[in-house]
Every structure is written in C-alpha cells, then in structure tokens.
Amino acid sequence: MIKLRSVSTRHTMQLLMETSLLSTLFIFALFLLLTSIKRTSKKTTRLPPSPPTLPVIGNLHLLGSLTHRSLRALSNQYGSLMLLHLGQIPTLVISSPEMAKEIMKTQDRTFASRPPSKAAKLILSGALDLAFRPYSEYWRQLRKLTTVHLLCAKKVQSYRLLREEEVAVMLEKIRRASSSGPVNMTKTLVTFSADVITRVVSGRNFRESGKDELFGKLVKENNVAFAAFFFEDYFPSLAWIDELFGISTRARRTAKRWDTAIEEVIEEHVALREKYDDDVEEKDFIDILLSLLKKPDDETDTNISREEIKALLMDMFAAGTETTHVTLVWAMAELVRNPETMKKLQDEVRGTADEAKKGTLMIKEEDLERMVYLKAVIKEVLRLHPAAPLLLPHVSMEDCQIQGFHVPKNAKVLINAWAIGRDPKHWDEPEEFKPERFLNSSVDFKGNDFELIPFGAGRRICPGLHFAVSSMEIALANLVSGFDWELPLGMSATKMDMTEAPGLTIGKKEPLCLVAKPWVF
Numbered sequence: 463m464i465k466l467r468s469v470s471t472r473h474t475m476q477l478l479m480e481t482s483l484l485s486t487l488f489i490f491a492l493f494l495l496l497t498s499i500k501r502t503s504k505k506t507t508r509l510p511p512s513p514p515t516l517p518v519i520g521n522l523h524l525l526g527s528l529t530h531r532s533l534r535a536l537s538n539q540y541g542s543l544m545l546l547h548l549g550q551i552p553t554l555v556i557s558s559p560e561m562a563k564e565i566m567k568t569q570d571r572t573f574a575s576r577p578p579s580k581a582a583k584l585i586l587s588g589a590l591d592l593a594f595r596p597y598s599e600y601w602r603q604l605r606k607l608t609t610v611h612l613l614c615a616k617k618v619q620s621y622r623l624l625r626e627e628e629v630a631v632m633l634e635k636i637r638r639a640s641s642s643g644p645v646n647m648t649k650t651l652v653t654f655s656a657d658v659i660t661r662v663v664s665g666r667n668f669r670e671s672g673k674d675e676l677f678g679k680l681v682k683e684n685n686v687a688f689a690a691f692f693f694e695d696y697f698p699s700l701a702w703i704d705e706l707f708g709i710s711t712r713a714r715r716t717a718k719r720w721d722t723a724i725e726e727v728i729e730e731h732v733a734l735r736e737k738y739d740d741d742v743e744e745k746d747f748i749d750i751l752l753s754l755l756k757k758p759d760d761e762t763d764t765n766i767s768r769e770e771i772k773a774l775l776m777d778m779f780a781a782g783t784e785t786t787h788v789t790l791v792w793a794m795a796e797l798v799r800n801p802e803t804m805k806k807l808q809d810e811v812r813g814t815a816d817e818a819k820k821g822t823l824m825i826k827e828e829d830l831e832r833m834v835y836l837k838a839v840i841k842e843v844l845r846l847h848p849a850a851p852l853l854l855p856h857v858s859m860e861d862c863q864i865q866g867f868h869v870p871k872n873a874k875v876l877i878n879a880w881a882i883g884r885d886p887k888h889w890d891e892p893e894e895f896k897p898e899r900f901l902n903s904s905v906d907f908k909g910n911d912f913e914l915i916p917f918g919a920g921r922r923i924c925p926g927l928h929f930a931v932s933s934m935e936i937a938l939a940n941l942v943s944g945f946d947w948e949l950p951l952g953m954s955a956t957k958m959d960m961t962e963a964p965g966l967t968i969g970k971k972e973p974l975c976l977v978a979k980p981w982v983f
C-alpha cells in the first residue's frame with residue numbers, strides 16, 4: 463500500500479513538475495511574443511515632417527531654380543530630416559551632419575543606389591556610366607576599374623608633371639592676355655581643368671587637336687540637361703510631355719553630339735592599336751578600357767561594352783572638368799573679395815617656395831605639402847561653395863527607419879551639403895569666408911567629418927577627390943604666387959556679384975574677369 467501510494471505520489475509530483483515546466487515555457491513564449499510585438503510596433507510608420515502639399519504637384523511649387531537654397535529655407539521650418547512630395551516621388555531631404563551620417567555611414571548600403579534620371583537615360587545610354595548607375599555588382603566593378611586605372615592616389619601622383627605643364631601653359635596664357643586688359647578667368651579655368659582631365663584620360667591634349675571648344679560646350683550642355691525639368695522624373699506616367707515640349711529631343715541632340723565626339727577619340731585609339739598590331743603601351747585610360755573590351759575574360763573578369771566605355775568617358779570629361787573649374791573660380795572670387803586672405807595666402811605661397819627656385823618657373827608640387835594656409839583656403843571654398851551642393855541624388859533600396867521615422871523603399875534622397883556647410887550649429891560665422899577656422903582643426907572633406915561633405919561620403923564618395931584636390935592646389939598656388947590680382951576699374955570688392963547659376967553643379971553666374979599683374983620672385 464505504502465509502496466503504491468508512494469508510486470502514485472511520485473507520479474503526481476512528476477505530473478506537477480511537467481505541468482509547471484510547460485506553464486513556465488508557455489509564459490516564457492508568451493513573454494517573447496509580446497516583446498517582439500512591442501519591438502515591431504516600435505518600428506513606426508510615422509513619416510518625417512513635410513510641408514503641406516498641393517493636389518497633383520505635391521511640394522513642387524516650393525522649389526526655386528537654386529534648389530539648395532529653397533531646400534535650406536524649408537528645412538529651417540520642417541527640420542533636418544524632411545519628406546517632400548515632388549510630383550509622385552517621395553523625396554527625403556537631409557540638412558544636418560547627424561542625418562547625413564545616418565545616410566552615408568550608418569545605413570550606407572541601404573542608400574548607396576541612384577534613382578532613375580531621365581537625363582541619364584537619354585545622355586548616358588540609360589545610365590550605363592558610373593555616377594548614375596544604380597548600386598550593383600557591375601557598378602562596384604566599374605568603380606574599382608576607374609579607381610585602380612585612373613583615380614587612385616598612386617595614379618594621381620603619377621600625373622604630377624602633366625599637371626605642372628598644364629599650369630605653366632595657363633600661367634603663360636594669363637601673362638599674355640593680361641597686357642591687353644582684364645582676363646576672363648572663368649574661360650581660362652575651364653580650359654585648364656578640361657586639358658588636365660582630357661590628357662590623363664585620352665593621352666593627348668584636346669587643346670592641340672582643336673577639340674577643346676567642342677568638349678567645353680558639351681560639358682556645359684550636360685549641366686543644363688541634368689538640371690532641366692523632365693516630367694518623367696516627377697510624374698513617370700507623363701513621360702510623353704517631355705517629348706511634346708521638345709526637352710527630350712534637346713537632350714537626345716546633346717547625346718548625339720557627345721557620341722560623335724567620343725567615338726572619334728575612341729577611333730583614334732583603335733586605329734593606333736591596329737597600326738601597331740595591338741602592341742600599344744597601355745598608358746592612357748582609353749587604351750585600358752579598349753583592352754578590356756577586346757579580351758573581356760582575361761585577368762579582370764570585367765566585360766565592358768562600347769556603350770559603357772562611352773558613358774564612362776562622358777562621366778570623366780564632364781565630372782572632371784565642371785566641378786574643378788567651378789571651385790577654382792569661386793576660390794579666386796573669394797580671394798579677390800577678401801584682400802587680407804589673398805595677401806596671407808600669397809605670403810605663404812611665395813615664402814614657402816624653395817629658395818633655389820626663386821626667379822624660375824613656379825611653385826612645384828613638392829612645395830605644396832608645407833602650405834597649410836593654402837589647404838585651409840581650399841577647404842573653406844568647398845565649405846561655402848560645394849560644386850554639387852546636393853551631391854548626386856541617392857535612393858533608399860528598402861524600407862528603413864531613421865531616428866524613429868519611417869523611410870519608404872525607393873524614396874529619392876537629396877543631401878544638402880551646401881546647407882550643412884553653413885549650419886550655424888556647427889560653424890561660427892558660417893556665411894563668412896574664414897580659412898583660419900581650419901588651421902587648428904582636424905576637420906577634412908574626405909568623408910569622415912559629416913559637417914564638411916563637398917565630395918559626399920561612404921560607398922558613393924567622389925572617386926575623383928584626390929585628382930581634383932591635386933589639380934586645384936597646384937593651380938591656385940601658382941595663380942596667387944605668379945600674379946597680383948585686382949578687380950577691373952570701377953568694380954568694388956564689397957559689391958562683387960557672387961550670384962550662382964543654376965545647374966547640377968553650381969558655378970558663378972557672371973564670368974569672373976580680373977586684372978592680373980605678373981609678379982616676379
């Protein structure tokens with residue numbers, strides 16, 4: 463009996479234990495379920511703040527021709543993370559370093575793609591280039607190819623003599639022109655920037671072959687086309703209106719002109735390769751691209767089509783020319799407007815130049831390293847006048863959350879580098895041109911300091927950064943050391959016209975004409 467009771471007690475005990483284990487497991491599962499529901503419900507569907515919209519056009523009416531300025535005014539009201547409805551396209555506008563860091567660092571991969579662009583579709587053969595191509599394995603390959611063979615620090619260093627030669631040509635041109643009145647520095651600097659990039663990319667000078675004017679015009683046409691209002695970019699279903707108003711036709715004409723010009727340059731390279739039975743020393747970028755076209759499976763696995771080569775070359779000629787010359791024009795304009803800064807820079811440059819070289823040609827690249835004020839001036843110019851004030855548009859590749867707000871997949875993202883560079887929360891006297899602010903500061907434009915992002919940051923950061931900075935440093939150092947600069951008679955520094963011209967890159971609207979007085983060591 464006792465034995466039986468003890469068995470039944472044990473059985474009851476076991477049952478009890480199993481039941482309590484089951485209930486514990488049940489409560490634990492319930493707890494997990496509730497927490498996960500709670501966590502999911504934290505993923506809000508609350509959208510970032512937006513201005514009120516109008517039917518059909520949404521917020522389009524709020525944008526002026528200088529979009530970066532309109533967007534800053536709006537963000538002052540709605541915050542540094544703002545959602546606009548531009549026609550049918552949800553557009554996230556970023557206006558603070560903190561938010562820029564979210565997009566280009568914390569969630570860099572989500573935002574590393576590009577939205578569709580009608581101009582890129584028409585001019586760049588459907589965005590076959592590097593800059594407008596959506597994020598993909600092919601984009602990564604193309605970027606690697608361009609960096610390794612054209613734009614990495616080692617390659618940029620190897621173009622040193624070429625840059626010095628082009629600077630010498632520019633100085634000589636200014637010297638000659640200066641004897642007969644003010645020099646059009648806008649024109650001079652366009653030619654300089656174009657000559658450097660075309661020599662590096664195609665191995666020869668477009669100036670000498672008479673192609674420089676044509677390419678200059680094409681670069682300008684590109685800037686206009688990429689800033690034009692295409693209905694398709696805001697109302698994809700109304701693409702036909704672009705045809706009706708002739709905007710697409712104009713862009714197609716630009717595309718055709720680019721195609722003919724680049725085809726000619728490529729054909730010259732092909733002819734040389736044929737003449738020397740492919741035994742051409744691969745010394746320029748086009749040769750390298752052509753060799754990849756011919757043997758797609760060799761070594762690199764990169765299979766590049768002729769259309770892709772042309773689109774990539776267009777990127778290089780356009781991005782390499784426009785951004786650099788626009789920045790140099792702003793630099794000269796700011797220096798002439800601020801004579802004390804000009805004097806301080808001239809003292810540094812003229813004083814740092816090697817004693818042995820005084821009286822000879824000019825500043826060489828080896829002198830630049832010691833010129834800390836020159837570097838501060840260039841940073842300050844890029845802070846106040848980033849050539850691409852809204853960078854290039856990004857797009858969200860999936861739904862995500864930023865600071866508790868929901869960002870839908872396929873939202874276009876505009877990052878206002880111009881507004882960020884003038885944010886009073888991060889910069890003292892932000893509207894003033896004061897290179898001194900960088901003298902005791904480690905803030906740089908290389909993509910780690912989000913208050914200064916003229917080249918962007920993260921996966922899509924400008925691959926031409928080193929190339930551009932090297933060209934700008936050597937050009938500016940020589941311009942200020944080789945000449946004293948004045949405004950033409952009757953113009954005053956305080957009333958100088960600094961109006962911006964609208965475009966994908968924002969340059970000075972009026973050409974910069976200056977009196978150059980040659981200076982001898």
Ligand code: HEM
Nearest residue numbers: 593781782785786849850853854916917918922924926930
């Ligand atoms: C002062 C000169 C320059 C400035 C301010 C500048 C600025 C920029 C900016 C803001 C972007 C977009 C970054 C983003 O989307 O987040 C960009 C992209 C790009 N830049 Fe530059 N750039 C300059 C010079 C150059 C030069 C000299 C080249 C080539 C020779 C170049 C080639 C490119 C290319 C190919 C891209 C597209 C990269 C991609 O989408 O992966 N840039 N640049």
